[in-house]
Amino acid sequence: MNNVIIIGAGPAGMSAAIACAQKGLDVVVIDEYLKAGGRLLGQLYEQPDGSWWNGIEESARLHQQALDLGVQIQLNTPVNNIEHHDGQWTIYTEHETLSTNHLLLATGAAESPIPVPGWTLPGVMSVGAAQVMTNVHRVKPGERGVIIGVNVLSSAIAMELKLAGIDVACMALPKMSQLTDQQAHPKHVLDSLLHVSHMAPSQFVKLGSKLMKNDFMKKLGVTFYPKRGVNMWDIPIQLRKAVIEIYGEKQVEGVTVATIDSNGEIVAGTEENVEADFVCIAGGLYPLAELAALTGCPFYLIEELGGYIPLHNERMETPLDGLYVAGNITGIEGAKVAAAQGTTAGLTIAKQAGFEGLDGEIEEAIQVVEETRDQSYIQFHPEVNKGREMVKEKWEEYVLPLRSI
Amino acid sequence: MTEDMIICRCEEVTYKELAETANKYNCSARELKLRTRAGMGYCGGRTCRNMVDKLAADLTDERQTQITLKYQPPIRPIHFGDLGGGQS
Ligand SMILES: Cc1cc2nc3c(=O)[nH]c(=O)nc-3n(C[C@H](O)[C@H](O)[C@H](O)COP(=O)(O)OP(=O)(O)OC[C@H]3O[C@@H](n4cnc5c(N)ncnc54)[C@H](O)[C@@H]3O)c2cc1C
Numbered sequence: 001m002n003n004v005i006i007i008g009a010g011p012a013g014m015s016a017a018i019a020c021a022q023k024g025l026d027v028v029v030i031d032e033y034l035k036a037g038g039r040l041l042g043q044l045y046e047q048p049d050g051s052w053w054n055g056i057e058e059s060a061r062l063h064q065q066a067l068d069l070g071v072q073i074q075l076n077t078p079v080n081n082i083e084h085h086d087g088q089w090t091i092y093t094e095h096e097t098l099s100t101n102h103l104l105l106a107t108g109a110a111e112s113p114i115p116v117p118g119w120t121l122p123g124v125m126s127v128g129a130a131q132v133m134t135n136v137h138r139v140k141p142g143e144r145g146v147i148i149g150v151n152v153l154s155s156a157i158a159m160e161l162k163l164a165g166i167d168v169a170c171m172a173l174p175k176m177s178q179l180t181d182q183q184a185h186p187k188h189v190l191d192s193l194l195h196v197s198h199m200a201p202s203q204f205v206k207l208g209s210k211l212m213k214n215d216f217m218k219k220l221g222v223t224f225y226p227k228r229g230v231n232m233w234d235i236p237i238q239l240r241k242a243v244i245e246i247y248g249e250k251q252v253e254g255v256t257v258a259t260i261d262s263n264g265e266i267v268a269g270t271e272e273n274v275e276a277d278f279v280c281i282a283g284g285l286y287p288l289a290e291l292a293a294l295t296g297c298p299f300y301l302i303e304e305l306g307g308y309i310p311l312h313n314e315r316m317e318t319p320l321d322g323l324y325v326a327g328n329i330t331g332i333e334g335a336k337v338a339a340a341q342g343t344t345a346g347l348t349i350a351k352q353a354g355f356e357g358l359d360g361e362i363e364e365a366i367q368v369v370e371e372t373r374d375q376s377y378i379q380f381h382p383e384v385n386k387g388r389e390m391v392k393e394k395w396e397e398y399v400l401p402l403r404s405i
Numbered sequence: 406m407t408e409d410m411i412i413c414r415c416e417e418v419t420y421k422e423l424a425e426t427a428n429k430y431n432c433s434a435r436e437l438k439l440r441t442r443a444g445m446g447y448c449g450g451r452t453c454r455n456m457v458d459k460l461a462a463d464l465t466d467e468r469q470t471q472i473t474l475k476y477q478p479p480i481r482p483i484h485f486g487d488l489g490g491g492q493s
Contacts, residue, residue, distance in 0.1 A: 032481070081478035094483050112455050117406040120414060177407065178424070179456050245406055286455070293476040301469050308472050 003027065004349055005091055005098055007079050007291060008106035010038020011335045012327025012342035014062040016104055019346025021069035023355050028100075029071060030093065032078035035136075036063040038108050039328075040335045042131040044160055047377055055335070056136070062339075082291055089322060101322050102349045105292050106342060109306065109328035112283035114149060114174045114183065117245045119281065123252030127282040131157045134164045142278030146255050147171040148243045149282030150189050152380055157280070159233050169276050172238040172257055174283075176264040183283065185264045186239045242266065246279050255279060285332045285380060292329065295320055300394050304387030305331030306380065313395045314366050316345035317352075324349060331387055334378040340369040412460075413453040415446020423460045434461035434473040444474060447482060 004020050006013045009031035017027045035041060037059025047053055066073065074093075081092040082103065089103040111126045118124070123142065125133075127149070130141045144167040147154050158168050176184035183189065231237070238257070244266065245256045259270035286307035293299065297318050298311040309331060312318050316326045326345035327338035344365040351358040373384065381387065408421040418441045426432070426440050434457055437443065443457050444450030450457070458473050 078481040080481040080483050092479070094487050110451075113452055115410055115412055115420065115456060117410045120411050175407075179420075179459050289472075290476045290480045293472055294478055294480070299470065299472055 003100070003353055004102045004104065005030065005089070005100040006104040006106060007031075007082075007091070008038060008104075008108055008327065008329075009033070009036040009063075009073060009075070010106060010108050010327055011040045011058070011062065011339040012108070012329075012345070013038070013104065013106035014059075014066055015339040015342030016106060016324075016326055016346035016349070017066050017071045017073075017342075018062070018069060019343045020349055021066065021071050023347075023350035023358075025350060025353055027066075027071045028098065029066070029073045030077050030079055030091070030098075031073070031075050034076055035059070036066075036073055036075065039128075042128070042135045043335060044135050044163070045156055058335070079291060082294055084295060084320065084323070087321060102324070102353060103322060104316075104324040104326060104345055104349065105310075105329055106325070106327045106338075106345075107288045107291060107329050108338075109285040109332055110288045112286055114281050114283040115179055116148060116174055116243055116281065118247055118252075118255075119279075121246055121248050121252050122250070123248070123277060124246060124279045124281065127154045127157050127280040130278070130280045131160060134161060134166065140164065140166055141280075142252075142276070143167060144169050144276050145278045145280055146243065146274060146276045147280045147282060148174050148255075149183055149284075150237055150239065151183070151282055151284060152378060153285065154280070154282035155232065155237075156378065157282075158235050162233050162235065168235045169274050170236045170238050170241075170257075172241045172243050172255075173260065173264070174281075175242040175244045175258075175266065176260075184242060184260075186260065186262055189239055243279075244271065247273070252277055252279050285328070287329045287331060289329055292318070292323075292325060295323060297323065298394075298398065300391070302331070302387045302390050304381050304383040304390070309387075309391060311394055311398060312391065314344070314369075314392070315348040315362060316341060317348060319398060322352070330391075331384065332380040333373065333384060334376050334380075336372050337369060337376060340365070340372045344369055412456050413441075413443035413446060413450075415448050416442040416444075418443040418453075423457065427460050432461060434458045435475070437461045438474060449477075449480060449482075450474060 003025040004027045006017050006029045009029050017029050020027045040055040040059050043055030045053055077093045083090045089100050091098045111128050133139045133141045146169050150171050174180050174184050241257045242260045243255045244258050254273050254275040256271050256273055259267040292310040299308045302309050310325050312325050316324050324345045326341040347362045347365055410420045412420050444453055
């Protein structure tokens with residue numbers, strides 16, 4: 001039996017493993033991917049202070065630190081089920097069944113697809129897949145791409161493709177349907193883009209443009225949706241065009257776009273073709289809570305955090321004995337927040353495993369999560385703080401009747 | 406065009422089939438899945454789950470506290486022999 005088992009070797013899981021191992025616990029980390037680092041591996045961008053956030057290096061650093069502390073890391077190992085019996089957690093992988101008293105789920109996030117006619121053609125991929133091909137495997141997904149869906153993640157990845165010398169023909173909205181939510185609505189997309197306009201300046205400076213934050217805002221906002229779109233990093237961002245079809249004989253050859261009005265409705269007769277050899281679909285992220293959902297842990301649908309959230313407190317405990325969560329499974333945020341949550345979870349586990357005098361450190365770790373959130377460069381949802389408050393309220397509601405017994 | 410679009414790749418269920426079924430039976434996500442097999446293929450609904458959810462009749466109250474399409478183990482494909490626990 002192991003002291004602690006952690007599922008997920010992303011920034012949350014690895015930071016938790018390091019915190020536990022520093023307190024002397026035996027830790028096993030399991031991940032289905034072939035490398036440690038999770039979604040951190042694909043990240044590459046310039047930060048406001050001019051330094052670069054290089055996910056591969058950050059991942060390697062966390063991996064090495066964990067190994068030095070004696071953490072066992074099992075890669076290429078999908079977990080297909082977990083069960084709870086008599087205070088013990090059983091973890092099923094294809095070749096081995098493990099058990100522990102303390103189980104941390106740090107399984108991260110997954111991408112939501114947006115279906116578009118032609119989306120089953122070879123050459124269509126999620127924007128995250130293009131990021132992994134480009135930044136992790138250093139393989140070009142194609143020569144010229146179109147990105148469907150304009151949001152924080154797709155804008156960051158468009159810039160990364162550009163850095164790798166891949167042409168991005170344009171970014172446009174998906175055609176509105178029952179399946180697209182607000183991502184097909186120009187006004188909504190504009191609002192959420194204005195929210196991240198702080199990401200623009202350092203990139204513009206880096207790429208030699210004179211444009212500064214205010215100009216960027218003005219261009220996007222005041223001249224509401226110019227017909228030809230707005231260029232960001234030389235990529236036309238089309239908030240007034242929607243992709244209505246991806247075409248090609250045996251693989252992607254291009255997309256058909258049409259002009260849309262400010263409510264997202266297609267203007268008839270405006271269709272035109274844009275040639276491309278790959279297409280990225282960016283439908284946003286949601287917490288990957290499959291394993292948590294098998295345990296009977298209560299869930300709440302909180303849009304501000306990206307979807308269904310397993311109930312947890314600030315110490316990263318769930319209401320189930322010995323079950324903890326950290327990172328994007330608790331809501332969609334950047335890698336630094338995920339890592340800070342992981343450290344908190346690790347300390348909480350050490351405390352529950354019998355280490356005394358950790359309360360001060362846990363309080364500090366919770367503070368660090370909040371500070372990191374407030375200073376965070378990438379924010380996936382403008383109302384993330386509201387979402388976090390909602391989880392706190394749900395937790396209080398849930399534990400109150402238990403306390404009064 | 407939109408009509409023929411495949412939503413569930415594993416079971417090859419189209420948008421049209423899902424939309425018509427949802428309309429005809431005014432059904433929940435689970436019923437929609439059982440009627441069309443969308444989400445019941447090899448990948449366990451990893452790609453189409455959210456879309457099946459959106460096309461189903463919106464039962465808002467329940468949706469707040471319950472994941473509409475239940476997750477069942479195994480949540481990743483595994484070999485039949487390993488599932489049975491027998492010797493290979
Ligand atoms: C495509 C994509 C791009 C992103 N880009 C950025 C970005 O540019 N900047 C940014 O700040 N944030 C980005 N994010 C958000 C990202 O989720 C966080 O930055 C951070 O990586 C979250 O850390 P985590 O440890 O919670 O999860 P992750 O880093 O996602 O790690 C989770 C790990 O769990 C493993 N896992 C999941 N289920 C199982 C299972 N059943 N069995 C075994 N292993 C399992 C996965 O293989 C993965 O390695 C991106 C997310 C995605 C999905």
